[in-house]
Amino acid sequence: MLRYTLVKLVTAAILVAVVSTLTFFMLYGANSDPVTTMLGETATAEQIAAREAELGLDRPVGEQFASWVTAALHGDLGTSWSNRQPVAETLAARVPVTLGLAILAIIVSAVIGIALGVAAARFRGWVDVLLQVVVIVGFALPAFWFATLLSTTFGLQLGWFPALGYIKPSESIGGWLSTVTLPVLALAAGVAAAIAQQVRNSVIDVERRDFVRALTSRGIGSRRILLAHTLRNAAPAALTVISVQFIGLLGGAIIVENIFALPGLGALAIDATTLGDVPVVMGVMLVTVLIVVVVNLALDLIQGVINPKARVR
Known part of the structure; x- marks a missing residue:
């Protein structure tokens, strides 16, 4: 281990090193005239030169990269x-918003997806058919459309949850939950559908194996077999799809945060891109990559504990 x-x-x-390097050279090297974007087309050559010297953009891009890495x-x-x-x-003020939203969404997705997947695999029949419908609908629903629908219906019309705004957990746990409930549901719908489908297929595959039949023939209860053996063997596939979906979930968070006016990385990235604020865009990219890498690393380690065979790859 x-x-x-x-x-x-x-x-x-x-x-992290490779992605950061490529992102830096794409942003700083390919962006040929960021100062003009900031100052406008009416800026004089002297103003542009002075601003470039102030920002350090008059230095070779390799030197800029070395300074950025050191810092x-x-x-x-x-x-x-x-x-x-x-x-x-x-970033320190924005990351907790996006990270809290993403983690809560992936937890909700995993709980719902695993429950639906196991139910469909065990009961089959109409339950399985219903899951297939849910999966198709979940995949088909655009996150921005579903988020807008939730905000309009449960926020503006019914008033059950705030349609806009954000309350920090340090101010009120209940208030925080009320402001993230709709965004979490908007993000979790498609992810839960993908997890449910994968769990269903994995559980069915495991239940067809000889060792499960042997355990059943020995009179061991189906619930015990499910919890102690089937789910453990089906877990690696589920963890894989969760890690993949988490990456897409962060991308969806950018759109959902703007719909619900949450002060997360999404709004920051859009504003920075619009203003040509390269250091902020670079920072958002780096933090996003770190979050994805850390989450996937954690899931890989969990998978290594659950499934020893994974450690030999």
Whole structure:
């Protein structure tokens, strides 16, 4: 297990380094004239040159990258070009919103998806047919449309939940839950459908194996077999689809956050991109990659504990 963990850690570190490097050169190297974007077409050559010197853009891109890496390793992600605030401080205020939303959504998706998948695999018949309908609907519903529907119906019309805004958990746990309930449901719908389908297929596959039939012939109860053996053997496939769906969930959070006016990474990324604020965009990309890598690393380690065979790959 130690070797497996070390390999996963090294792989994660390499992935972060590669993605960060590519993103930096795409943003700083390919963006040929970011200062003109910020100052406008009416800016004079002297103003542009002065602003480039102030931002350090007059240096070779390789030198800029070396400086950024050195600073990033010390927790300094630079300064926003638009509001002159430290990027790290801005991200520190935004990350908990998006991360809390994503984690809560993936938990809700996993609970609903596993329950539906197991029910469909065990009972089959109309339950299985109903799951297939749910899966199709879940895949077909665009997150932005479903989020708008939830906000309009349960926020504006019924008034059960706030349609807009965000309350921090430190201010009120109940208030926080009320402001994230609709966004979480909007994000969880499609993800739960994908998890349910994968769990259903995995459970059916495991139940057809010889060892399950042997356990059944020995008189062991079906519930015990399900909890102690079937789900454990079906878990790796479920964890894989959860890790994949989490990546897409973060992308969906960008849209959903804007619909519900949540102060997360989504709104920050859109505003920074519109303003051409490259340091903030770079910071958002780095943090997003770190979140994805850490979550996938955690799921890989859990899978290694549940399924020892995974550790030999």
